[in-house]
Amino acid sequence: MGNMIVICQKEMKSYFSSPVAYLLMTMFAVIFGFFFWNVVGYFVFMGMQQQMGGRSFPMNLNEQVIRPLLSNVSVIGLFLIPLITMRLFAEEKRSGTIELLLTSPISDVQILLGKWLAAILMYGAMLLVAGLNFIFLFAYGQPDWRPMLVAFLGLMLQAAGLLAIGTFISTLTKNQIIAGATTFGVCLLLWIMEWVSGYETATWAKVLAYLSIVSHFESFAKGVLDSKDIIFYLSVIFFGLFLTARSLESLRWRA
Amino acid sequence: MIKVDGLSKRYARTVAVDNISFEVQKGQIVGFLGPNGAGKTTTMRVLTCFMPATSGTASVAGFDVLEHPMEVKRRIGYLPETPPLYPDMEVREYLHFVGQLKGIPKAELARRVAEVSERCSVADVSNKLIAKLSKGYKQRVGLAQAIIHNPDVLILDEPTSGLDPKQRVETLELIKSLKGDHTIILSTHVLSEIEATCQDVIIISKGKVVATDTMDNLTHRLKGSEAVAIEVEGRNGAELATADVQRKLEQVSGVSRVINKAEGARLRFEVESLQGRVVRAEVARAVVESGWNLTELAPVSVSLEEVFLQLTESKK
Ligand SMILES: Nc1ncnc2c1ncn2[C@@H]1O[C@H](COP(=O)(O)OP(=O)(O)O)[C@@H](O)[C@H]1O
Ligand SMILES: [Mg+2]
Numbered sequence: 001m002g003n004m005i006v007i008c009q010k011e012m013k014s015y016f017s018s019p020v021a022y023l024l025m026t027m028f029a030v031i032f033g034f035f036f037w038n039v040v041g042y043f044v045f046m047g048m049q050q051q052m053g054g055r056s057f058p059m060n061l062n063e064q065v066i067r068p069l070l071s072n073v074s075v076i077g078l079f080l081i082p083l084i085t086m087r088l089f090a091e092e093k094r095s096g097t098i099e100l101l102l103t104s105p106i107s108d109v110q111i112l113l114g115k116w117l118a119a120i121l122m123y124g125a126m127l128l129v130a131g132l133n134f135i136f137l138f139a140y141g142q143p144d145w146r147p148m149l150v151a152f153l154g155l156m157l158q159a160a161g162l163l164a165i166g167t168f169i170s171t172l173t174k175n176q177i178i179a180g181a182t183t184f185g186v187c188l189l190l191w192i193m194e195w196v197s198g199y200e201t202a203t204w205a206k207v208l209a210y211l212s213i214v215s216h217f218e219s220f221a222k223g224v225l226d227s228k229d230i231i232f233y234l235s236v237i238f239f240g241l242f243l244t245a246r247s248l249e250s251l252r253w254r255a
Numbered sequence: 256m257i258k259v260d261g262l263s264k265r266y267a268r269t270v271a272v273d274n275i276s277f278e279v280q281k282g283q284i285v286g287f288l289g290p291n292g293a294g295k296t297t298t299m300r301v302l303t304c305f306m307p308a309t310s311g312t313a314s315v316a317g318f319d320v321l322e323h324p325m326e327v328k329r330r331i332g333y334l335p336e337t338p339p340l341y342p343d344m345e346v347r348e349y350l351h352f353v354g355q356l357k358g359i360p361k362a363e364l365a366r367r368v369a370e371v372s373e374r375c376s377v378a379d380v381s382n383k384l385i386a387k388l389s390k391g392y393k394q395r396v397g398l399a400q401a402i403i404h405n406p407d408v409l410i411l412d413e414p415t416s417g418l419d420p421k422q423r424v425e426t427l428e429l430i431k432s433l434k435g436d437h438t439i440i441l442s443t444h445v446l447s448e449i450e451a452t453c454q455d456v457i458i459i460s461k462g463k464v465v466a467t468d469t470m471d472n473l474t475h476r477l478k479g480s481e482a483v484a485i486e487v488e489g490r491n492g493a494e495l496a497t498a499d500v501q502r503k504l505e506q507v508s509g510v511s512r513v514i515n516k517a518e519g520a521r522l523r524f525e526v527e528s529l530q531g532r533v534v535r536a537e538v539a540r541a542v543v544e545s546g547w548n549l550t551e552l553a554p555v556s557v558s559l560e561e562v563f564l565q566l567t568e569s570k571k
Contacts, residue, residue, distance in 0.1 A: 100339035105328040
């Protein structure tokens with residue numbers, strides 16, 4: 001446990017002592033802000049139209065602002081995750097510091113958990129900065145915070161799975177650009193796989209759609225905790241971390 | 256302290272280490288000598304639990320590297336061929352991190368960091384980014400990292416490679432000064448470095464141990480015979496027959512062999528002496544007394560390759 005935290009701290013310092021963390025947070029905040037004000041603007045516009053038309057539909061911040069917004073966020077995250085994980089092991093392999101880690105009295109699992117945890121914290125920090133926009137909603141409306149919390153949990157679970165896969169891919173190469181590009185490709189694939197379900201109903205299409213990481217976010221975005229989706233994300237996390245552990249082991253053989 | 260028995264390591268195609276065995280006693284400083292590709296790094300990586308061997312066993316302080324890797328890792332300080340440094344960390348921050356990795360208790364950490372910084376003369380750059388340090392400093396930070404948890408065994412892989420001569424000497428001095436506290440294995444492909452630093456030598460070539468001996472014995476064996484390169488010229492531009500000169504040199508007492516190394520019109524020879532004989536003076540006198548000019552006389556330094564040849568030949 002202590003060792004894992006040592007590694008995690010080191011990675012966090014590394015994110016924040018380089019431009020990476022600030023770049024990620026700024027990029028995410030800008031893109032998120034853009035979506036946010038678009039959706040809010042549309043919401044306000046609709047509201048005014050309704051008033052002028054004299055009709056009154058129930059307007060709901062959660063349904064009409066927060067839900068579409070968070071679905072977008074889950075996709076934006078796909079694009080930023082490679083930037084978070086690409087360095088984790090590739091750089092240690094390139095610079096030779098992997099020899100220090102692997103010859104210290106600390107287990108491979110502690111190393112990879114520490115790094116993965118740092119990646120999750122980095123992603124969380126990104127979400128929090130962007131989430132500051134929500135203060136506005138609380139100031140001018142009464143959104144229900146519970147579905148927001150569920151959605152946040154969903155985003156974190158989804159990211160944790162993708163970050164585990166990214167961590168694994170980072171163990172495969174010395175080149176962080178290759179690690180990043182590959183992770184990006186995998187993330188993209190896991191997203192677009194869902195699209196086949198739009199026109200195809202065969203079993204293979206259902207399987208692909210099931211494996212698509214984004215499709216499991218739907219329930220969270222609605223504010224519903226669905227155990228099927230939670231289990232899916234936990235399986236992705238376990239799978240990614242398991243592969244990382246095996247990869248480190250084989251790295252010792254090939255070195 | 257270190258025991259290696261029948262160790263082999265095979266990569267996909269190459270056999271890097273082939274059935275080697277040796278032992279290192281506590282408190283010794285041992286040189287691990289061999290040309291590039293001999294298998295030094297591979298052996299060290301097995302000892303430090305970085306990679307498992309294909310067959311054979313190795314143990315450190317009585318702990319087998321496969322069965323008790325944690326115990327072994329706690330007792331080993333390792334400086335890989337490229338020092339494992341994080342360029343974006345400051346020196347103190349880095350040593351602090353390594354100290355934590357090696358399990359030094361929180362209460363002692365700051366004190367240990369200060370101690371090893373002092374010991375390795377990097378205290379004056381404690382607050383500098385590692386990226387900004389010179390090669391010599393980086394190497395010393397690498398050494399500080401290796402000794403921070405006061406390990407029983409120090410494994411140093413080519414600690415002087417890539418340094419300039421002054422830095423080399425300083426680094427070797429530093430390593431020598433660590434001798435009392437640690438058992439040290441130090442690898443290099445430079446013979447003279449081992450001469451200056453180590454008591455014992457393990458010579459490895461193409462994955463096999465070709466000799467283990469004390470430094471004294473080894474230098475004795477190597478210094479047993481001497482070779483000098485000479486260049487001879489006729490006086491006042493007179494022509495000389497190569498065969499005449501060679502015959503004359505071979506007659507000098509103590510000479511075992513004369514090799515013709517003519518370069519164009521220049522008459523050059525390499526003269527080898529019998530075991531234990533110094534023939535430079537006699538050779539010079541013979542040349543001059545024959546009425547020739549001796550334009551050059553220089554000792555031929557024994558290269559590592561020749562050492563291997565000598566050692567492997569004398570074994571047969
Ligand atoms: N990761 C590796 N994969 C394949 N072959 C390797 C690897 N590392 C070293 N070798 C080979 O093993 C042999 C010994 O290498 P090494 O232990 O690095 O020698 P040294 O440190 O004495 O120069 C060399 O022939 C080298 O090419
Ligand atoms: Mg080497």
